[in-house]
Amino acid sequence: MNPATIFGLCAAVLVGLGLFGVIVQPQPLRKLLAFNVLGGGVFLLFGIVARRGEAAGFGADPVPQAMVITGLVVAFAATALAVALLRRLFDETSRATLRPDDDGADS
């Protein structure tokens, strides 16, 4: 039971929690939050794989760590785009829902 395994199990739980939030939450912003938690879990999985690759005097394998750094920035850019889309949807229709409107509201 070393740190890599502990955080690996934590990452598995984070992925499950994030997936649950994405499916169950009706508000798009809450779905986005849960999706970010899911992403955090995935990155943590990369991290434990890197930690187990400790060799050659380094504390961890640097290649998965570099991938995670790249992924973090790209995930932030995607979150920013999603938030901008949500705000525009709200500004246009005064609602922020993914359910298709079937009452003839303006679109």
Place this chain on the structure above:
Amino acid sequence: MSFVLDVFTVVAVAAGAFFFVAGTVGLLRFPDSLCRLHALTKADNLGLGLVVLGLLPQVEGALAAGRLIAVWLLAQLAGTTVTQLLARSARRSGPLA
């Protein structure tokens, strides 16, 4: 000598942890925002200060010690500003916010 320093570290960090626990209890139990902010600032200033003080004997070099103190000062700066803003907003929304 290093044993004395280790004892000092443990005592100071434990005291800092006590202040953090006290601040958290205040956050959970106090009735309104202003009281809770009052409790949290104790954690921020005293608690972190004691933890930093306790860690000072464990680092090597004046530069690393200076970095620890800079962390404490910056955390205080950010904490006080945020507390001011929160308190102003809490006062505007009336008592028992």
Place this chain on the structure above:
Amino acid sequence: MTVAWAVDLGLAALIVAVAVATVTARGTFAAAVGFVACGLLLALAWVQLAAVDVALTEAAIGALTGMLLLGAAAHLHPTEAGMVAERPGVALRGAATLLCAVVTGALAIVVLSLPDPAPSLAPAAAAHLPATELGNPVTAVLMAYRAIDTLVEKVVVLVALLAVWSLAPDPRWGGRPGASRRRQRDDALAFLAQLLPPIGIVAGVYLVWTSADHPGGAFPGSTLLAAMWLLARMAGLVDAPAVSRRWLRIALVAGPVVFLAVGLAGFAWADRFLAYPDGWAKPLILGIEAAMTVSIAVTLAMLVEGPPERSLSPDAQRAAGERSSSGLEPEP
């Protein structure tokens, strides 16, 4: 079972608890706050996993994401009440719980059965490190071994910014993003925004400079620079630039252009794309990182600002239309 494992167990349990609070919170604001806390705890987890560069990046990006989500939660607050009716029924929740339990279980089995002499690219990274004259292997991977990934990532972030800008209503195109904020007298935030940015800018530049040999990197450094600018913006000390300003556009593309130029020049001096000639690796990497830092800082800051919401004044629009060489004529 040593004390260090107790710290790791406690940290992992805390992360799970805060994540549960985030996913199941009542209000969106509470969920956003929980997410910020989760990000901070994840940064600590990264330190425990001997990934200090990732921890710095996670802490910095988590701060910007928190700012983005808190602002969105406040802006979308009027929709909260109406969404209660859309909450799914027990059947869907039960099915979702089952599915997520299966996914978690499968991942846990994978984690527990990872191969035991774990395969690693660390020896290969270490073997070629002297050729790059760098001391930090993560920087070597980002800027030398997998430089193509970093180049494409920068372009992706820039494209995301263009997509955000394209969400502006037609009359606002070319204008300033976000609401204008006037500085209030005797404001604590203005005091912080005057005191912190000099320290933050020095720290950000230092993070980029020191990433050659110590943990750091262009990404946490430029995120710190973006955060300092956003702090000054929140306090009302500066205003967002109009998106049609030329200096803004040059700053945004400087990073990818320099990176791409060095990459194409690799054909000339080392007969491969993005190859560095011997002895020139470190200066080239530092030059690319400098341009990258400027670009990424501006891109991240503008991503948080959002699409243009205020039109330029008619005089400024006419002047911008004359000066701009892109051929876009903003409607007065």
